[in-house]
Amino acid sequence: MTDTMPNNKISKLGGMLRSLKTIPLLFFVGLWIVLSTYESALLFRINELSVFLFDDLFFESMMSKPAGFLHYISSFFVQFFYYPALGAAIYVALLYAVYKLVISVFGLQKSYKLLALLPVLALLVSNTQLGYWIFYLKQPGYWYMALLATLLFLLALWCFKRVKVVLRMFFVVVWVFVGYPLLGAYALVAAFLMGCYDVAASLSERKNILLPSLTLAVAVVAACAIPYVYYYCYTSVSAEHMYGAGLPITQWIGSYVAKVEHETFSYWHFVYLYWIPLILLFSSFVGFCVLVALRTKLHDGKKIERIVAACVVLSAAVLVCLFWYNDTNFRIENKQNNAMWECKWRDVAEYARDTEKTTRQIVLNKNIALFKLGTASNEMFSYPDGSSDILAPMPVHLTQTGGKMIYFQYGKFNFSYRWCMEDAVEYGWRIEYLKHAARSMLLAGEYRLAQRYIDILKRTMFYRGWAEDLEKYILDPALIEKTNEFAMPLQLSCYEDALGVDESFVEAYLTGEFKYISDKPTLLYIEVALMSAMIRKDSKLFWYLIDRYFKECEPTRLPRYYQEALLLFLNIDKGKTVSVSPGFVDKFVSKSVQRKLESFVARTKKYKGMKEEEMAKYFKDDYADTYFYFYFFVRKIKTN
Numbered sequence: 281m282t283d284t285m286p287n288n289k290i291s292k293l294g295g296m297l298r299s300l301k302t303i304p305l306l307f308f309v310g311l312w313i314v315l316s317t318y319e320s321a322l323l324f325r326i327n328e329l330s331v332f333l334f335d336d337l338f339f340e341s342m343m344s345k346p347a348g349f350l351h352y353i354s355s356f357f358v359q360f361f362y363y364p365a366l367g368a369a370i371y372v373a374l375l376y377a378v379y380k381l382v383i384s385v386f387g388l389q390k391s392y393k394l395l396a397l398l399p400v401l402a403l404l405v406s407n408t409q410l411g412y413w414i415f416y417l418k419q420p421g422y423w424y425m426a427l428l429a430t431l432l433f434l435l436a437l438w439c440f441k442r443v444k445v446v447l448r449m450f451f452v453v454v455w456v457f458v459g460y461p462l463l464g465a466y467a468l469v470a471a472f473l474m475g476c477y478d479v480a481a482s483l484s485e486r487k488n489i490l491l492p493s494l495t496l497a498v499a500v501v502a503a504c505a506i507p508y509v510y511y512y513c514y515t516s517v518s519a520e521h522m523y524g525a526g527l528p529i530t531q532w533i534g535s536y537v538a539k540v541e542h543e544t545f546s547y548w549h550f551v552y553l554y555w556i557p558l559i560l561l562f563s564s565f566v567g568f569c570v571l572v573a574l575r576t577k578l579h580d581g582k583k584i585e586r587i588v589a590a591c592v593v594l595s596a597a598v599l600v601c602l603f604w605y606n607d608t609n610f611r612i613e614n615k616q617n618n619a620m621w622e623c624k625w626r627d628v629a630e631y632a633r634d635t636e637k638t639t640r641q642i643v644l645n646k647n648i649a650l651f652k653l654g655t656a657s658n659e660m661f662s663y664p665d666g667s668s669d670i671l672a673p674m675p676v677h678l679t680q681t682g683g684k685m686i687y688f689q690y691g692k693f694n695f696s697y698r699w700c701m702e703d704a705v706e707y708g709w710r711i712e713y714l715k716h717a718a719r720s721m722l723l724a725g726e727y728r729l730a731q732r733y734i735d736i737l738k739r740t741m742f743y744r745g746w747a748e749d750l751e752k753y754i755l756d757p758a759l760i761e762k763t764n765e766f767a768m769p770l771q772l773s774c775y776e777d778a779l780g781v782d783e784s785f786v787e788a789y790l791t792g793e794f795k796y797i798s799d800k801p802t803l804l805y806i807e808v809a810l811m812s813a814m815i816r817k818d819s820k821l822f823w824y825l826i827d828r829y830f831k832e833c834e835p836t837r838l839p840r841y842y843q844e845a846l847l848l849f850l851n852i853d854k855g856k857t858v859s860v861s862p863g864f865v866d867k868f869v870s871k872s873v874q875r876k877l878e879s880f881v882a883r884t885k886k887y888k889g890m891k892e893e894e895m896a897k898y899f900k901d902d903y904a905d906t907y908f909y910f911y912f913f914v915r916k917i918k919t920n
Contacts, residue, residue, distance in 0.1 A: 303394060303589060304379060307596070311404070312372045320364035321614040322414075326423055327361035328712040329414055333739045342420070345516050346507070347464025347526030354421025354428055361423075362742040374427055375400050381434040385441070386477075386568040389578060391585040394592045395571075398564040401596055403427050405603035406557035411610055412672040413554070415680045418707055419528055426561065429466035429526070432459075433473070440474050441481075445491050448478055449498040456502040460510060464526030468503040473565050475499035480573035527558075554673075557603060607671045609639045613682065616645040620685055621715075623765055625649040629663070637668035640787055640917065641682045647811070648689045651804070652768055656811060657839030662905040667917045677784040679703075684716040690790055690808070691773030693724040698779055709736075711743060718750055723769055727754045771802040787917075791816050797825070803832055810842065817911055819849040823858055835868070843869045844907035847877050880908045 315323065332338070332355040342352040357374075361367035382388070382396035407423050419425060436455055443451050452471050459467030475496030482492040507522040521529060571578070612631050619627040628649035632642050646663055650656035670676045678686070679699050687696040697720040700713040718733035731754055737747035753760050760766055775798050782789035791812040797805075806829050813821040822845060829835075829842070838846065847869050850858065865874070880903055887895050896913040903909040 303593065304376075304397065307397065308372050308376050308379075311375070312368050315368035315371065316365040319368075319408075321611060321618050323361040323364040323367050324618050325614045326414055327359055327367070327742075328715075329710050330355055330358045330421060331709055331711050331714070331740070332356050332359045332421075333736065334741070335739055338739075343461075345514055345525065346461055346510065346522065347425075347466070349462035350425055350429055350464060350466065350526055351420045354424035356421070357424045357428070358421045359741055371424075371427075374424075374431065375403060378403065378427070378430055378434065381431070381438070382568065385434050385438050386572055387575070388568075388571065389575075389580050391580045392571060392578070392588055394585075394589050395564075395568070397592050398567075398595065399430065399561055401599050402557045402561035402564060403430060405599050406561070408600075409554060409557065409603040409605055411605035411607060412670065412674075412676045412681070415676070416674070416707070417528060419526070420708060422528065425526060426466070426558065429463050429470075430561070432463060433466065433470035436470060437474060437477060440477070445478070445482075448474075449491075449495040452495060452499045453502050456499070456506045460506055460525075461513075465524050466526055468507065468523070469562060471499040471503050472496075473562075473569065476566060476569040477572060480569040483573040484575045528554075557599075560599075608635050609637070609642060609668060610671070613639065613641050613645070616642065617682060617685065620645065620648070620689075625652040629653070629659070632663045635668075636664055638664045638666055639670060640667045641678055641686075643667075644678075644686050644787055645682065648686065648768075651808060652689075657807060657841050660811060661841055661907050661910050665910060665914050678786045679782075679784045683784075683786045684712070686786055686790070688716060688720055688723075689769055689772075691769045691771070691775075692790070692793075693720040693769070693773065694779050695782070696720040697724070711737075711740070715743070715746070718747070722750065722753055723760065723766060723773070727757070730754060768804065771804040772808060774798055774800065774802050774805055795821050797828060801828070801832075806832055814841065814845050814907065814910075815917075819852065822846075822849060837870070838868045840873070841907050843873045844877070847873060848908055848911060851877065851881075876903075876906060877908060880906070 339352060342348045342355075345351075357370060358367075360370050379396045379400050382399060383393050386396075388396060403426055406426055410417070436459070440448060440451055440455075452474055455474070456467055456471045459470065463470075475492070475498070478492035478495045479489055482489045507525070508519075511517070511519055511522050517525060612634055615631050616628045619625075619631070626649070629646050632638065632646035635642065643663075643665055647656060647660060650659050677683070680703060684696045684699050687693075687699070696716055700717040700720070704710075704713050714733045714737050718730050718737065721727075721730035721733070731751070734747045734751050734754070737743045738751075740747075753763075761770065775796065780789070780793075794805075794809040794812040795818075797809060801809075806825060810822065810825045810829060813825055826842065826846060847865065850860070850865070880899075883899065884895075887898060890898075892913065892915075896909075899909055899913065
């Protein structure tokens with residue numbers, strides 16, 4: 281009895297798994313799990329790079345261009361990514377609705393039902409492929425646009441099927457006339473597909489195709505003519521963009537994308553591949569029209585069902601593998617950004633350990649976290665360091681992806697606000713820009729300007745509480761200096777906060793600026809300046825700053841990395857320009873650090889003549905967490 285029961289359960293489970301009906305269920309449940317866990321940081325960041333306001337002005341601004349309604353409702357749904365699990369559930373539910381509607385509208389036979397997953401896959405990978413495009417897309421609510429347009433098209437096709445054949449051409453004209461300002465180019469494509477469906481249905485039923493052919497012709501003419509008519513109704517869209525309204529045309533053309541060389545060759549570098557999912561979406565619906573036309577000739581049965589299932593599963597595997605942007609650094613940057621807003625500084629630092637080839641944004645975020653924790657001088661070089669290339673088909677600037685946060689934390693409030701304004705002009709206001717603008721102007725003392733952005737955030741669904749918490753500092757500015765969150769930015773703002781020229785090179789500008797020391801710098805300012813000098817490997821500046829550090833701090837023992845830098849620069853200088861009193865090294869530099877440098881020098885002599893890249897590998901295990909290793913082997917840092 282006990283032996284047969286487990287076997288029965290196993291056989292039942294095997295039967296369930298073998299049933300093709302479980303494939304869609306497994307797909308949608310698995311998709312929700314992956315999006316809500318593995319991609320949770322991405323979903324939250326997408327919400328922050330969008331905005332939805334509950335007021336008439338926002339609605340009118342959206343509706344002032346073709347596809348405005350699609351932008352509006354898409355932005356509404358994107359805001360639910362504030363809670364990644366909830367947002368992912370809504371997104372997957374709408375994808376499931378597409379799946380069920382495709383089956384119903386096109387009347388797919390049992391053996392061919394799994395084909396309804398193909399447009400779902402196309403919609404999914406059109407978003408999962410984006411990567412750094414999320415910072416540069418100008419379409420509000422882009423993540424939901426194609427999905428919602430597809431749902432509306434399927435509902436319109438459902439209505440189209442129930443209209444008499446003689447009236448369908450009028451239905452198409454009305455659809456394009458009403459749908460174009462609401463859905464843009466998606467309405468034009470839908471009209472063409474309606475015409476194709478009408479012809480396919482007539483062929484299937486062996487009826488006269490004269491009227492359906494006329495409907496198709498009318499759909500083509502309407503799709504060509506009506507946008508041109510609407511051109512005279514809109515003042516914000518140029519003529520060449522009327523037929524692509526709602527599509528990311530302004531991003532995905534050669535004139536906007538410069539070829540970028542990367543360490544690792546990837547298909548991502550060819551920008552036109554980003555169109556493939558949208559082409560697959562359109563092609564899948566054309567294919568369904570063909571299936572409708574061949575309905576009477578199609579065979580049904582288990583064998584066909586299994587063949588279709590195998591093809592769909594194989595297609596899903598290929599599409600997901602090819603078009604799921606799976607870059608570790610990109611994921612870490614988003615995790616760090618979210619943790620920084622939540623002031624989880626230890627998490628920010630620890631995320632930097634999850635990669636070996638790190639980007640400069642990850643390093644900069646980690647450094648800020650360590651300064652916040654007060655452990656930078658003892659921990660900074662114990663993390664992976666370097667400047668890995670960014671995997672994207674266009675130039676990606678730190679000012680767009682994380683510079684606003686970095687400038688704010690280093691007390692450059694006007695710089696943070698400047699980039700909020702510049703990007704808002706180019707890409708439109710977003711939650712992230714509004715939050716940075718409000719905080720920067722608050723700490724800059726521009727309370728009326730800060731209140732403006734707080735008032736905007738108070739008109740959102742999920743950021744009203746955040747805005748009201750910030751508003752209390754305007755009502756009582758004395759609270760600002762008592763808040764730990766603002767301590768570091770305020771301590772680093774002990775200089776004239778004037779705008780300069782950074783040319784989008786955030787780290788290069790900051791490390792250069794911190795070499796200027798005011799008459800009364802804070803201790804934190806001196807420490808940041810010291811670490812900046814060490815990153816720049818500027819021994820002359822280091823000696824000046826370490827002298828200021830001794831005067832301000834009067835330490836009995838230096839922090840670890842100050843010890844290593846001091847000892848290294850003394851050995852390099854060999855008394856030519858710098859001299860110290862007898863016993864100075866033994867007093868301020870531990871014996872362990874001295875032995876570490878001695879062993880480092882000895883090993884250097886052992887591998888003399890070896891190429892630097894090869895030598896770095898031999899030193900990495902024992903010295904990767906030292907300033908010595910950073911100084912000699914971490915080269916060509918791209919301070920983007």
